[in-house]
Amino acid sequence: MSVTPSMLTARLPAPVPLDEQASCPVSGVFQRIGDRWTVLVLVLLNQRPHRYNELHRAMEGLSRRMLTLTLRSLERDGLVARTVFPTVPPGVEYELTELGRGLLVPLSALSDWAVHTASRIERNRAEFDARP
DSSP: OOOOHHHHOOOOOOSOOOHHHHOOOOHHHHHTTSSSSHHHHHHHHHHHHHEHHHHHHHSOOOHHHHHHHHHHHHHHTTEEEEEEEEEOOOOEEEOHHHHHHHHHHHHHHHHHHHHHHHHHHHHHHHHHOOOO
């Protein structure tokens, strides 16, 4: 039996009020995962816990400031846990929480869809861009 996703059956008011958009939990999650680095950080942390410098070295083009902001946001949302070790200097390790691992399930489905449809999307873009 096929289940229709609630996103397809939801009735939205017309127009959708700005305050409703802002308070929508779906919009918040999409904003969180829609930035440039979040999904990559989640995928890396799914492999195993990482120290800060390991994460930084694993992602070319990512500034330390942006990594710090990304990790703080993920920690704030409860998707990543930060553990400080009492060493000199203090060691810090990041790992996915149960909530973060749960997010990887729908992200994986979206990723599979993107890979499966990438050539079709590129073809559509080329056709659109070729229009007079």
